[in-house]
Amino acid sequence: MRRNGRLMRLAFPAALLFGACMNGETTDDPTSSTNDNNDIVNVARENATAPSAQTLTEAPAAFDGLSNGFIDPADTQEMQDVTTGFTNQEQKADGLGPVYNAQSCGECHQTPITGGGSQISELRAGHFNGTNFIDAPGGSLINDRAVDASIQERVPDADEVRTFRLTTNILGDAFIEAVDSNIIANNAANQPPAQRGTFIQVPVFEATGNTIGAPAACANNTPLCRGGRFGWKDQQASLVSFAADAYVNEMGITSKFQPTENTSMGKSVAAFDVKADPEDPDDADVDEFVSFMRASKAPPRDTALAATSDAQAGANLFNSVGCATCHITTFSTVTAGTVINGGAYTVPPAIGDKTFHPYSDFLLHDVGTGDGIVQNGGQATRNKLRTPPLWGLRARSRLMHDAATVTRTDAIARHKNQGATAASNFANLSTTQKGQLLTFLDSL
Numbered sequence: 085m086r087r088n089g090r091l092m093r094l095a096f097p098a099a100l101l102f103g104a105c106m107n108g109e110t111t112d113d114p115t116s117s118t119n120d121n122n123d124i125v126n127v128a129r130e131n132a133t134a135p136s137a138q139t140l141t142e143a144p145a146a147f148d149g150l151s152n153g154f155i156d157p158a159d160t161q162e163m164q165d166v167t168t169g170f171t172n173q174e175q176k177a178d179g180l181g182p183v184y185n186a187q188s189c190g191e192c193h194q195t196p197i198t199g200g201g202s203q204i205s206e207l208r209a210g211h212f213n214g215t216n217f218i219d220a221p222g223g224s225l226i227n228d229r230a231v232d233a234s235i236q237e238r239v240p241d242a243d244e245v246r247t248f249r250l251t252t253n254i255l256g257d258a259f260i261e262a263v264d265s266n267i268i269a270n271n272a273a274n275q276p277p278a279q280r281g282t283f284i285q286v287p288v289f290e291a292t293g294n295t296i297g298a299p300a301a302c303a304n305n306t307p308l309c310r311g312g313r314f315g316w317k318d319q320q321a322s323l324v325s326f327a328a329d330a331y332v333n334e335m336g337i338t339s340k341f342q343p344t345e346n347t348s349m350g351k352s353v354a355a356f357d358v359k360a361d362p363e364d365p366d367d368a369d370v371d372e373f374v375s376f377m378r379a380s381k382a383p384p385r386d387t388a389l390a391a392t393s394d395a396q397a398g399a400n401l402f403n404s405v406g407c408a409t410c411h412i413t414t415f416s417t418v419t420a421g422t423v424i425n426g427g428a429y430t431v432p433p434a435i436g437d438k439t440f441h442p443y444s445d446f447l448l449h450d451v452g453t454g455d456g457i458v459q460n461g462g463q464a465t466r467n468k469l470r471t472p473p474l475w476g477l478r479a480r481s482r483l484m485h486d487a488a489t490v491t492r493t494d495a496i497a498r499h500k501n502q503g504a505t506a507a508s509n510f511a512n513l514s515t516t517q518k519g520q521l522l523t524f525l526d527s528l
Contacts, residue, residue, distance in 0.1 A: 291426020
């Protein structure tokens with residue numbers, strides 16, 4: 085938000101937790117596109133310069149709350165302003181709710197610094213009729229809070245599909261956003277058939293040519309869509325889309341990208357809404373959230389622990405038992421100056437030409453812990469979840485999508501289906517080897 089009336093001064097030219105890896109399936113959801121069996125989809129090329137031709141440098145990584153260069157590092161006030169905007173508590177007069185989960189982004193993204201994950205989860209529900217998943221009335225998201233008790237949402241008895249979803253870390257998401265969709269799709273194509281992830285394309289709300297508030301359905305090779313990479317179901321591909329989606333679903337505040345207020349179990353909440361929609365009419369708030377995320381550094385390793393012989397041996401074991409099939413260590417971003425997000429974003433030098441280490445493939449997999457919820461990917465993805473990035477793992481006390489697991493060993497043991505081989509290989513390690521692999525994980 086430009087709450088202080090200052091314009092963002094960016095440092096680039098204006099011209100410019102566990103989850104392992106099933107064959108991709110087609111979807112019956114017209115708003116998305118998935119990989120069909122073993123064939124890679126046609127993805128709009130986002131990077132004219134192949135990574136091998138780039139001069140790559142390491143993405144900045146630290147838990148220090150400073151800019152990665154997207155905002156001029158010398159402008160500490162600007163970084164402070166966007167961080168304050170990210171943590172600002174919304175009030176009813178701002179458009180909060182009427183049904184919502186939190187009063188600020190920072191309420192759920194705060195460990196170990198603003199922008200990280202947390203122990204906070206959201207609730208989703210619906211019904212499976214034996215063939216298809218059906219949302220609870222008003223949508224699968226059941227908001228935990230309301231401005232009036234009479235519109236409090238609750239899970240209906242008839243909706244037997246119920247799940248919690250843990251808050252995800254957003255630090256380093258600027259680098260994830262700047263990965264060419266083709267890299268993600270190619271990683272799926274190169275995975276063993278039994279562990280192959282599902283790649284889906286999702287609308288980019290801000291893409292030039294998309295109808296505001298009603299983005300086009302995704303088809304192969306459309307510039308209005310990109311490979312999904314954010315959220316437990318890969319439901320977003322850009323940080324603008326991600327921010328606008330969170331603003332309306334978690335805080336109940338509408339914008340031009342998400343102009344429609346949520347309901348209370350399908351019933352209108354207009355009588356309790358004190359501000360006209362869109363409640364963020366010029367998208368100043370959404371823009372500020374995006375600036376904070378794009379300026380945030382990646383989660384760092386514990387360098388002292390990572391340098392130990394146990395952690396180094398554990399890294400080798402992580403690869404050899406099969407964890408790295410889906411928790412891919414290293415990615416690169418597109419060349420600085422590349423235009424992505426359907427023409428809406430030119431990747432700046434602070435973000436382009438970088439390597440980073442998220443330990444994810446950003447694909448959907450069935451590891452036996454699926455939440456039963458369908459969003460962008462269609463019914464075939466009901467029990468699939470995005471491979472959670474493991475960077476920053478040492479700052480998490482609760483694991484897996486539902487936060488129901490609290491030890492690294494138990495999280496590995498929960499891996500079934502596409503993750504069964506890696507879990508079995510881990511179980512067959514010696515006690516010493518298990519300790520080394522866990523030490524490696526504790527260094528992330």
